[in-house]
Amino acid sequence: MIEAMVRTASGARPDEVEFMRFPGGEWFVKPGPEFDPSAARFAVVRGGTPDDLLALGMWADLVRHHGQAVRVLMPYLPAARTDRDVPCGAKVYATLINAFADELVYADIHSPLAERQLSGPKTAEIPLGTLASAVLPGDYDLVIAPDAGARHRAEAVAAALGGLPVGYGRKRRDPATGRLGGFEFDPALVAGRRAVVVDDVCDGGGTFAGLAAAADFSAADRVDLWVTHGVFSGGPRLAANLAPYARVYTTDSHPGALAAVANSDRITVVNLVEHVLTQGIL
Structure with missing residues (x-):
């Protein structure tokens, strides 16, 4: 596009x-x-x-x-x-x-x-922190990195939201099949809290479903998801994988985000043209 x-x-x-x-x-x-x-x-x-x-x-x-x-x-x-x-x-x-x-x-x-x-x-x-904080609610008390690759992203968003603590998850991918498994996260960290999971890309949402199961998000007050790039290519399984999240926030960096928001009232999409012009980036 x-x-x-x-x-x-x-x-x-x-x-x-x-x-x-x-x-x-x-x-x-x-x-x-x-x-x-x-x-x-x-x-x-x-x-x-x-x-x-x-x-x-x-x-x-x-x-x-x-x-x-x-x-x-x-x-x-x-x-x-x-x-x-x-x-x-x-x-x-x-x-x-x-x-x-x-x-x-x-x-x-x-x-x-x-x-x-x-x-x-x-x-x-x-700047990721400025971008995410422009749309995310201000009531979180925890930021979550689902895996090692999301660590610096989660820390940037946590700093922009006022220096929130960060919880770190783990996952393993089978190099032969590409399938995800072995998700780890301490459920005690999220119980009763308002948290936001931070990552860069969401395709089918498998990472976020695995994290939610390992962390027992049902015990949290609320868990939202921020992904910078909402590709949302997962078809019917995407809705099931993202069901544990109260709200999903992303940008219009990919046409998949605009298609998804038309079919869901739980997804909020940031207009990047407005953001970069307002911030003086472009």
């Missing part, structure tokens, strides 16, 4: 361009009659389909033709989780992003290894 935007005094509006495809499948970007070459513009890319990146390249060529820098809000970095494989997805996708962006704003990239692949554009990361 790609959108071209123009900065205005009150925020932003859609740019006067049309993303179109030729009969052969090739992307093209056509300026409209009110297109202003001197306007302050940026592109927003949500998700990570190859079509979006090629459309971004066409838009970037138009912008550079008029002597402007290519500013891109791409909060979900495609393939950031495939940063150790061969072929290395993070490297392949970063090669395209490096070619098409002069300035890049992203949120909560999965790993430092993926981040290092972004060698072309000037980069800025949306």
Whole structure:
């Protein structure tokens, strides 16, 4: 999903361009009659389909033709989780992003290894603590990291919420099958408390269901979930996996979040364009 935007005094509006495809499948970007070459513009890319990146390249060529820098809000970095494989997805996708962006704003990239692949554009990361605290309730008394990979994320959110304590969970993944198991969390830490679980990505929600079972969330006053990137690809099982959580908070970094919020009144989605403009990040 790609959108071209123009900065205005009150925020932003859609740019006067049309993303179109030729009969052969090739992307093209056509300026409209009110297109202003001197306007302050940026592109927003949500998700990570190859079509979006090629459309971004066409838009970037138009912008550079008029002597402007290519500013891109791409909060979900495609393939950031495939940063150790061969072929290395993070490297392949970063090669395209490096070619098409002069300035890049992203949120909560999965790993430092993926981040290092972004060698072309000037980069800025949306501060996770500021982002989460802008929407999360202020009544928590515990932040939970479901596994070791979420540790620094949970600590950043806990600090932004006033220096809350952090509880740490564990999980194991079978390298042969990829299946999760062996979830561990001390139920005494969550009993009677208002807690929020913090992580970066939710696909099918298996991690969060396993954590809830191990921690006995039924004994808590309330447990919510914050994930920066709500991919929400789990289909029918997603609702069951997220059932132990009173509220789910995420951003519109991926089209999956917008699709999920349309079918659930328990999901709150942060508008990242409004957030980065309000915070002066873009």
